[in-house]
Amino acid sequence: MTAQKAAPAPAAPAILPPGVSASDFAGAIREFIEILGAENVLTDADHLAPYTKVMVAESEDLHRPAAVIMARTVEQVQKIMAVCNRVRVPIWPISTGRNFGYGSAAPQSAGQVILDLRHMNRIIEVDPVMCTALVEPGVTYQQLKDYLVENNIPLWLSCPAPSAIAGPLGNTVDRGVGYTPYGEHFMMQCGMEVVLADGQVLRTGMGGVQNTNAWQVFKWGYGPYLDGIFTQSNYGVVTKMGMWLMPQPPVYKPFSIRYEKDEDIHDIVETLRPLRIAGVIPNAMVFANVMWEAAAIMPRSKYYQGTGTTPDHVLEEIKAKEGIGAWNVYAALYGTKEQVEVNWNIITGAIKASGKGRIITEEEAGETEPFKYRAKLMRGDMTLQEFGLYRWRGGGGSMWFAPVTVAKGSETRDQTELAKKILGEFGLDYVAEYIVGMRDMHHIIDVLFDRSNPDEMERAHACFAKLLSEFGKRGYAVYRVNTAFMDQTADLYGPVKRHVDQALKRALDPNGIIAPGKSGIRI
Template structure:
């Protein structure tokens, strides 16, 4: 029996059983890779959610180095009914970092930190595929491609250098290149199931197959989707498609000056996106998303509550920021780009508003420079400026899905702004265009060191979810504190089928109980 001091014990597990489980974990991954003391756990506790971090504190962190070790961990968890919450690199700041459940019965789970499982197992330069372990970061993948002179581009989220491609894809995150819908570009998974068995999805089940990373569907039901945003298994390998570097690349920026322009922008850009004239995940960034990347809020407003409209207007005029700022790019041969550039500029001209700028016009000026880098998969931490905007380190992503129609964006923007301003928060939002859908991504920024601000942020998020739900909208992703509320938006039948799958695959409910509102 181990003699470790324990800060926490998982709900529903006796201290004696937990210590016995810890001893077995130590035998599997080594004592140094079982973290239970406060000192080593401290970096895992911090979250940006409007909650007391200690309510989400884990009881231990395990750092496996192989799939076999993960299998053993799962078997031990079943034996002692210890809940285990897998994370990739835990850098999902606005969505909860390493936090797990906080409801009674789900607290103090054991967290798996996959940072030591960080091998790039295979990159096929010809096919543009990669097979990764979950601890690989975007920076590592980009460095690897550069070191080996492989002309493939990665699609990454904005502040991404220390985040995980596998983790982001499992959470169905997005990037800004033509491969920006990350789960669409995923192909093949290795999953440790709750009983310890290893599943390789689709072609990965065929002995000797070399098409695991090229054909998504295999035979029979397509399974990969049920392992995203879920708790039905632990993904230990994932295949991704990477974009071949095109011969030419032309990023551009269109500035629109009026808030109401958003409807016209969406309707102008939709046909260009659907026709693949503009193939990447286009962004429409509001002025209050644009500004935090380059200036402190205090430069124009240092008071309480939401930034007043007249201060926003003064900031826009002085800094040259549009009400809406469109970033997109063209890819292909120079000849293709020349043709498509004419189509784009003609569309802007026909609209009769919007000023268009190229890389030659903008040089290395921010935020254009980091946006131009992002649209070819370039790493950037520029958007960390969002976290300075309000100060105090509170951040939550409220990200409702919308259709790519101008009338809808005007409605969602007005609705979100009204609720945020009512609670004293700024509308820091952008739209990221898929094909027919858009992710309306809003960073609800608040001062976590201020009790009232934190309480208001929680109430604001809850009201945003409920009000949007009453209008037929729901978010595509959320942090740990709101997973049940968001799961409710998708209706009782989805909740029941998710529970049915959970009971069938994980009868002891040991993997991430509460994740996405799913439990036995």
């Protein structure tokens, strides 16, 4: 009988967790191997490289992990917590690690151990009657979409723009959004399973009730509602999540409205906001500017090979030759033929009365981009088209700046002028869209830059810091931010909020082992 070869010992880590000795960390690695198997404990540079790549304007060294461990079961996560508490090893949980523009898979600070949950990828249940699903962290939107198609279940997903490779659990707990009527993803979440720092397993909402069948249908349960504290936080590791899915409507009618002037953004909001609040337009409306539209379908070099901000005359040329407006609205109607017809008449009447905007239907747009990928997003289909943004300037740099305000035209005018001014100071483009939710408005700006250019890296970092500061002075704070600016963003929400966040952290994770620094929260 041939003896089995022992798995090779993992390489010595290039960096240690803060405050942990080399011998203690080596011991922790040995325990992780016992729990997970050597193939699921990574310490060598080649295997860590994909987890180190960032798109933010900082050195990768500031976000370099000490190791990566890959769990497959809740029980393994519980055992990992025990080791981390004893040795004080910090872990950074990720689901699919596709949080591009917000930090990707890399930890907030160097020396943390990434807990990769992509192998926990079971679709535990889909209920076609109640229109619910229960999934693990590693499930991707593409996987869930394929499951629905293969099982002939007429339910639609709501996805973020990089839909195919992202996952619903990770996107939801970071409070991401989509483009269907179910686009407010945390609103459509129902029930979580969370492994706490001490290894206990909490099921929120109705999940703690023995033999319940209501875990995925009633959000609140009894007593304080807890699900929210496990979003954008570091209080536990979410290992299961329930979600509501949208029944496939009989009729789906996507459309676009093209506006020719930058200043039209004020009237766009004032015309369409009442229709959104009334539910005539049931999904989040997107108002994308000329550069956002162009970047999704071509590199900037097609029209401009210079440096700095793209000149206005180039934007005018793009608009004329590519058939793109200064602002381009996307929305859709869903429902019966009669419902859609009534709402369509209301919308077209409002646009006609405003005296601005040209409506474009799916029949007119055909297979043209970017209409085609927008139409896919608004029905929950898979697309990666929006990654085209990253080739606009090239160089792999991207940071999402996303301040929130009320959906009023005056806000768009002021915010647009301020953003253009600040970005222009640093030679960067205003690549932006507004997304109108229920009554709120997200101003999404992709700060694009060349990471291979040290000067541009420095300018992009300073630009983002100034955007946060200057918008913050005017009462505009982002709802989500990349790993390089979590503390600055947390400060915008005031000292009491930071104190409460810290109090919860100390109560639930007294050793501070889960994702220290996430959202500015530490013990």
